[in-house]
Amino acid sequence: MTQNKAQKNVKTRLPGGYQLPPFGIQQSLAATIVCVALWMLGMFWLGLQATEQWIGSWQDDIRFHVYLEHEQKDQLKPLMAKLKEVPGVDSIRLVQQEETEAWLSKWLGDSGLTTKEMAEVLPSVIEVLPERNIHEFLFTDIKDEAALLGASVNEEESYFATAQSLFDDMRLFLWIMSALIALAMMVIISNTLRMIILARADEIHLMRLLGAQEWFVRMPFLLEGALIGLLSGTLAWFMDWCVLQLMATWLSELQLDMNSWYLLPVMAGGGVLIGFTGAVIATSDVKQETASIL
Amino acid sequence: MTQNKAQKNVKTRLPGGYQLPPFGIQQSLAATIVCVALWMLGMFWLGLQATEQWIGSWQDDIRFHVYLEHEQKDQLKPLMAKLKEVPGVDSIRLVQQEETEAWLSKWLGDSGLTTKEMAEVLPSVIEVLPERNIHEFLFTDIKDEAALLGASVNEEESYFATAQSLFDDMRLFLWIMSALIALAMMVIISNTLRMIILARADEIHLMRLLGAQEWFVRMPFLLEGALIGLLSGTLAWFMDWCVLQLMATWLSELQLDMNSWYLLPVMAGGGVLIGFTGAVIATSDVKQETASIL
Amino acid sequence: MISMQKLMLRYPTGKTALAGVDLKVEQGGFVYLIGESGAGKSSVLRTLYGDIAPSYGELHVQGMDMRTITTANLRQLRQRIGIIFQDHKLIFSRTVFENVALPLRVQGRDLNRLLPRVKKVLEFVGLSEHLWSYPEALSGGEQQRVAIARAMSSNPPLILADEPTGNLDVVTARHILDLLQALNKHGTTVIIATHDIHLLQSHAGKIVQLHQGAVVDTKAS
């Protein structure tokens, strides 16, 4: 072999002269699992972002309707006053007779039949506008208030109310899931490194017998853990980004403007953090293993 | 040590006198991953079963409504004849005037207003009963047929039609997913065994040098793969079963009677199959490794 | 029993370890392979049990042509050879008993006979009290003797010993050589690669001297 190759062999090292362990089957497996998990996690967060935007887009349209029967028209004023005071209600509005007619006519399949006579006996309709953040019990509050004065509500509109609180639950759930997945990934990386350390136990023992410093023995594993995390995180983000590109037209149809860039540092950094922590956990065993020999 | 212990040490072996490799960290990790994957797969299949039962429970209630306006009453007979011929339609029925009235009255919030005069100008309503297996285009077919004769359909009922076909799609999707997950699990088990084989390469080489038969060298790994699969599958089924027990009251409220027992042989057997196949893949490398040495 | 003609061996690295070795060993022979470090002693032995295929030349072991031998035949051949490896090749995750019993297990011998047989060969090499130890808990010389016991456990008609006394003191080494010669008296062919020329003086045999991959001298001691 030439002197050139010799020199190259000597120089391409980590600081401290340590060689990074070969990136073998075990590492690839761990990286793949972590990558897929982070990818799915990223998709969930992007999904949340999309849902948020989508809810935002129809949230302004959320109305509750309270019906007061024709015979109880005198209760209209007090009812409106009461509804206005329900916490979480932004404003209320009395729906015009013509509007009701148009609506009914539309519902009857545009049959063009004269609904005028009919509308005269229709109930009064009050439209209730909720505040932006709809709390869980708003619908029940309105319903109770209406019932007190003999009015009824459109039961089907209760779904609007629960959607918002469901969304908040989802966000919390996603945070918990993220933490759990991060933990699981940490365990996987840590286990992988533990296997590698086990396979190289002789080498580690030898280095200790030669008087190696702790960082000399552990550094390569810490670096490797961080590297696995970094690779997985970056690749996972890239996969998320690809999925977004694939759905681009569909998203723009829904008028959703997804921002995936903020996820890159989060996922890459998170990957590094997870991998490094996993490596720290794995290498903390190393000390215990040899402590008994000393 | 006593003769007793000695005898025990000699006897507790696999046929052929081979010792099963120790069930270490690598095997546990693989088993856990496979177990969780099979568990989730089992949950999906149980979910499908539940959905199937649930759909079955309201499928008999699926009706489509076609409205023909008052002025076009003369078209009623031909329309009914045409609708009857649409493929996938079981039977049709002309809704009685009183029924329509009752329905409208109910919809208007039981306001008790006299709808009689109103109903006289209402459209004729034809109720279309679909066959048990609703095909994807049934609703569009009915709609087209109705439109030809100036009638309209209740657009909101199109969801009923898509639900069934969605359900079929779901089943197909689940089959594909099952196959994919089985494949992934196979890869994981195979990789795990490959690692173990790598770590025990010296031992394998020694056994070959002593003239060991192929099955003597490979059997323990095949058994181990099958064992990992069996354990994972059984445990996964048990976890599914536990989940079902936890949801028991909720399920009985929905009048769903879930049968999880049929999954036990499927999951345990599937696990064994996956593990064994993975092991076969992993050990097939063993031959190639030493073939060059011969 | 063994005949080599113009045997050449070139390792994948390009190193020519054997450069035309001619060697004949009769059934029941007792042969020493000597030569400096790197002379090719281990390489000769490795070709005999088919661990490496010769690049050129003729090689017959127990009547089988090693260039054309089938896998099944090679397996059978190996089961009839007891090998003491230069690096011992003990399995550290198994007890001494398991290590020594491995050839018997590989050959599918009666499981009830394992323990008596293993005990007997361990007694030969003076390790009977280490039956259930793990190799790690043994001294270097004791490990070497476990490797020797393993080679003898299945009573093979041919024993290939690569530096069997490298880690043994003179007294133990003599004892091992006595043992091998006793086996040889009962018909076992023995080939020993060694650098311990003092052994040759006390234990007679045919001496084949290798130098840089070629036989340079053959004599009887």
Next chain:
Amino acid sequence: MISMQKLMLRYPTGKTALAGVDLKVEQGGFVYLIGESGAGKSSVLRTLYGDIAPSYGELHVQGMDMRTITTANLRQLRQRIGIIFQDHKLIFSRTVFENVALPLRVQGRDLNRLLPRVKKVLEFVGLSEHLWSYPEALSGGEQQRVAIARAMSSNPPLILADEPTGNLDVVTARHILDLLQALNKHGTTVIIATHDIHLLQSHAGKIVQLHQGAVVDTKAS
């Protein structure tokens, strides 16, 4: 430099490997440890570099009490000891260069000096052409010489050699002993565990004979 008093060593298995060893080695001494297989030679050496802690007795190495030594001091001590292990302990996944350079890397030596230094020690042991080989591609004796080269690479003031010539032919073994004696002339303390009593005749030194974990004889050859 080294003083042992009533040193006892009991392995976790219950085996008493050393039963009260008294030994004194001066700076610049050249000591042979001899004794039958299992006498406790390796065990004595292992206590010297702190691989195992003695169960009882006094042990001072290079002025440090091995019973109370801190981890940091032990590290420093080990960096000043060159060890030739009985089982070589080569890293098979790294080249000969990396193996021999490992002590230098561990000690954080100037990376530019590694190659010349490694080349030089490999020349000493006659392996200069195997610089970029992997240990697997070396013969048993060559592997042993790589282990010897590694022990010398950082020029330590104390060399502990456990059977350094077990796999070497007489000529090479003599050469290695010459080398160790030359280092000894320049002040290096050398302790050699060996069973090769013929070496003692050609290369003078203090001889400590162990038997069943105790010193039975001390003389100069």
